[in-house]
Amino acid sequence: MALIYAAFGFLWVATSDSLVEGLPNHELIQTAKGWLFVGLSALLVYALVNRSQSKLNRTSEQLESTLAHTSVLHRILRHDIRNACTAILGYAELVESKGDAGSNIDPVQAIQERANRLVEVSDEVALLRTVELAEGNEVDVDLSCAVADAVEDLEMEYPEVQVSVASPETLVVRAHPxxxxxxxxxxxxxxxxxxxxxxEVHVGVWKLGEVAGVTVTDNGPGIPDAERDALLSGSETPLSHTSGVGLWLVRAIVDASGGSLDISKPKAHGTVVTVSLPRTAS
Structure with missing residues (x-):
């Protein structure tokens, strides 16, 4: 910034003096030239400082996001993965002496479930890191199409679930891939x-002015207040943290898309999660 200002001052002095040297009212023009230099210098300094401040703000936001993700990853290593590994070791001992296992426990199946969960956690953590690295690379995403695909996959995996969808034929937003x-x-x-x-799950795809979004409502037990506070604040503490990485992944993707995440409990049972995103300019 200092070099830009120095170059501007040097060019101003070198060119302006030679231009006004032979003009009438030389002293008056020199005074006006001085005031013009002050005004232009102030504008230049303001522009440079504003640019530096914007860059500093972006860096601070990225740092806060990285710290939040680091907290999540630390909790996953400390809690989720450690517990899963402990369970796997315990069930492995039961396999060695299956007669000691309870009649309702299949040690091999239990080991497979815990191992699969470890693979899922690993994939989610990898994607969480990818989201952070790819932030700023937005693409056009059709919310209606994305919801339809997600519902189809959900119904295939959970045939017992009842899903209702309210969605326009197409609704495009600019978001993270x-x-x-x-x-x-x-x-x-x-x-x-x-x-x-x-x-039961209800999915609504909506638009309101320059904002579009997706609202997911379920009839489950409702998200615990501690998890909700952690997700909405963007940080975890020993008393306020989530039980998995999935919702943190959702928040990271929404943040990278320039959107916002809201979670509410409108009644004794159920959770309403709303993702709001800026619409693509037509």
């Missing part, structure tokens, strides 16, 4: 945490 994954994660989360035999 992984946005469809975040919508699928929201639907999957609504079913996985359901506490009834026939979970």
């Amino acid at each position: 992984a946005l469809p994954r975040s919508l699928a994660e929201l639907l999957d989360n609504a079913v996985v945490h359901a506490d009834c035999d026939e979970p």
Whole structure:
């Protein structure tokens, strides 16, 4: 910034003096030239400082996002992966002496489930890092199409789920390429945490002025207040943290898309998650 200002001052002095030297009212013009230099210098300094401030703000936001993701990853390593590994080791001991296992426990199946969960966590963590690195590379995403695909996959994996969808034929937004994954994660989360035999999920795709979004409503037990506070604040603490990485992945993708995430509990049962995004200019 200092070099730009120095170059501007040198060019001004070198060119302006030679231009006004032979003009009448030389002293008056020199005074006016001085005031003009002050005005232009002030504008230049303002522009340079504003540019530096904007860059500093972006860097601060990226740092906060990185710190939040680091906190999540630390919790995953400390809690999720450690617990899964402990369970695998415990069930492996039961396989060695299957007669000691309870009649309702299949150690091999239990080991497979925990191992699959470790693979899922690993994939989610890898995607969380990818989202951070690819932030700013937005593409056109059709929300209606993304929701339709996510619902189709959900119904194939969970035939017992009842899903209703209200959506326009097409609704395009400018978002991170992984946005469809975040919508699928929201639907999957609504079913996985359901506490009834026939979970119900309603998905609404909507637009309001220059904002578009997706709202997912379920009839489950509702997200705990501690998890909701952690997700909305963007940071975890020992008393306020999430139980998995899925919703953190959703938040990271939504943030990278320039959107916002809202979570509410409108009644004793159920959760409403709303993803709001800027619409693509027509």
